[in-house]
Amino acid sequence: MDTQDIIQHFAEQTHPDELEQFDRASLQELVAKHETPFMVLDLEEVDYQFKSLQAALPNTKLFYALKSLSHPELIKRLKKLGSYFDLATIGEVELVESLGITGDQCIHTHPIKKDKEIKRALEFGCTRFVVDNFAEMQKFYPYAGQVELIIRVSFRSPQAVVDLSRKFGCTLEELPRLVDDAAAHGISVVGLSFHVGSQSMSPMTHVNAVRSSVAAMKVMSHVDWKFLDIGGGFPIVYQESVSPIADFCVPINEALAELPQGVDVFAEPGRFISGPAMIEVVSVVGKAKRGARMWYYLDDGVYGGFSGQMFDHAAYPIAPLKPFDPTGEFFPSVLAGPTCDSIDVVAEDIELPELEVGDILIGKQMGAYTIASATEFNYYPKPKVVVVEDIFDPESEAL
Incomplete structure (x- = not known):
């Protein structure tokens, strides 16, 4: 259509x-x-959307993706609700910092960064970064001992309106070599992440990505896995109906129950809250x-x-x-x-x-x-x- x-x-x-x-x-x-x-x-609608998603994913920490809408009043409202924040640029770092948010409440998820962006995030106190390739891994060699890396894996999603894995994410086959490269340079890899695409119309894309990530974690059991970041993509109604968020998340929660013990789950909603x-x-x-x-x-x-x-x-x-x-x-x-x-x-x-x-x-x-x-x-x-x-x-x- x-x-x-x-x-x-x-x-x-x-x-x-x-x-x-x-x-x-x-x-x-x-x-x-x-x-x-x-x-x-409408700040009351921000409350409603955030609480609805939190109820649908009760064991998941929500990191709001600032790129969708970065109005200060929205950010302040989400801070009050207990949200965490997904950052990608120096500008976003400086915005949340100006609003009293601290680095430990954030994750830096842009897979491609300049060195000055890494330094500014560390200065802010954000130590968790996403990478998805060897050239990016090399940028963190000087920061061994200061950072925790999350490796983004690509899961293509033709059902999503915007397929973000077209642009970012390593393959599952590349993943073990990236983990080994980090270990060889004293860098801690603590998690995996993926983003199935913006406005994803089927939860099964999330489910398949979760299960593949769980399998990868179990294969690489020597790694001290702490996090799985399931990204965003939770759909809202525009002109066509979508599943209620509580129903949409049921199979996702079932898949997340298969995670190894001690692994925390993150999500990066943007559209679902701001739209x-x-x-x-x-x-x-x-x-x-x-x-x-x-x-x-x-x-x-x-x-x-x-x-x-x-x-x-x-x-x-x-x-x-x-x-x-x-x-x-x-x-x-x-x-x-x-x-x-x-x-x-x-x-x-x-x-x-x-x-x-x-x-x-x-x-x-x-x-x-x-x-x-x-x-x-x-x-x-x-x-x-x-x-x-x-x-x-x-x-x-x-x-």
Whole structure:
């Protein structure tokens, strides 16, 4: 199914109300206070997503992947919830350090690093690093005795929306030689890691990777294994349904029960926590009939908050804020972004009621890989972020 098929969520005879879980009055209040476009970060939803995943993986330490959304209020909320943090760059190290997070609460997971990145992480107090090749292992020779290494193994995942093992991870056949090379230079290898891919639609990819990792650990029983990092990839709902996280994790937990005694489990959720926690509020700034379809021009597009459509292969649910009329007429429409580039189209062949300039639309599930990859092309500024406590609760007075 391509993006155009996915995003045509109004095309059924009975049109669902895509904003039914939101308090429209609170959204209207936000629109009155803030000029569009803007993102709304809901901290209560951060709580809900984190606690749901923790309940689904009760024996796993969650290391939030900052790359998906690194807003300071989100990080502070996760710190309060007891989260750990997955870092990959000096910038991320310095961000969490500025928020009072310590190095022992973090893991540095980028498989490829400059020496200055290793030094900065060690200065911060983060001593656990990921490697996946011999050239990277050599960078740690000078730091023997100061670091604990986790070796990332590749498990390809055609079911994932983004197959991260295409770019990173050694093969299982290479693993013993990497472990031996570390031992020969006095470096401690303490764990294995993998990432089955972003937005993984089947838990069996995790299960197979866990079982292969367990088998490798048992073969190399001379190593003092301390950790297995199962990465991220836990799916959220965009346009298609996914398994509830509690169900998704059942077979993963069964596989993890086979780990040797004393091995702790890490996970690196990013999208699962940040994705549902943010919406975007945009407005119609222009309209034109072109052929059989009405084109509506929005004040943000794929170069801004909707950048995940380009970089993350996401198709976000989007709907008008004005009251929903299921008996009203819907028309084939296009939602276009504001820039001068013709690629800047948010949705094609979407069916909408007739809109007017100034009407507001809401994009849902827009926390992950959106503002994180937004640009300022054409000198349009990135959408600002408004932080609230509960945009889903009609009784909320935190707005």
